[in-house]
Amino acid sequence: MASHKILVIDDSRVIRNMVRDMLPKGNFEVLEAKDGVEGLNTIHQERPNLIMLDFLLPRMSGWEVFQQIQAQPDLRAPLVLMSGRKEEVTEKIPEPFEYFEFIEKPFEQRELVDAIKSAMAKFKKWPQPAVAAASTAAAVTNDAAGSAEIEALRQKVDKMQTEIDLLKKQLAQILTFVKQKLK
Structure with missing residues (x-):
């Protein structure tokens, strides 16, 4: 049985x-999706250990899938973003790429590894x-009903922080775009 889902x-x-x-044969179970909607559904169902995501996809773009992954931490996995044109990626996500890797298509086996x-x-x-560590601490110090409320509030705060971070990145991307157009 393969130990990792890609x-x-x-x-x-x-x-x-x-x-x-x-x-390498035998080490990976390779799952496939032909568009962004199918890909996101597979992420929800299979929880892969690694996601290789094309940036330009039908039905839901790789950019939209990427945003969904960012907004929902439980969907995150190591990510390799793929595109034949790096500039299309850097228009939306400025370098350096902190939390994922980018590979330009076509690529060789060594580049993939x-x-x-x-x-x-x-x-x-x-x-x-x-949230998980905080909820454990809350459960020890509070009764069950109180800790459930605290957990729900922490989840809301975490979700809002994720959205704020995403908005900050989008604002930075817009500023970069405007600066490039003004040159």
């Missing part, structure tokens, strides 16, 4: 097969919500 979200069967063929290793390392730096 989800490849790409509308190109060639790319999905290429990734499958480049990975390096990108996966880098994505794993970058994922460890992605801020994780402190």
Whole structure:
């Protein structure tokens, strides 16, 4: 049985097969999705250990899938963003890419392996919500009803903070775009 699930979200069967063929045999279960909607559904159902996400997809773009992953910390996994045109990615997400890796298509096996290793390392730096630790402390000091209320409030605060962070990034991207247009 494969120990790791890798989800490849790409509308190109060639790319999905290429990734499958480049990975070491027996170590990975490769899941496939041909568009963003199918990819997001698979993330919800399968909770992959790694996501390889094409930026330009039908039905729901890779950018929209990326935003959903960012907004919902429970969906996060090490992420390799793929595109044939890096500038399309950097228009929406300015470099340096802190929490995910980018690989330009087409790529070689060594580049793929390096990108996966880098994505794993970058994922460890992605801020994780402190809700679980906080709820444990609350349960010890409060009764069950009080801790449930505190947990619900903490989850709301965490969700709001995630949304604020996303808005900050989007504002930075807009500023970068405007500055580029003014040059």
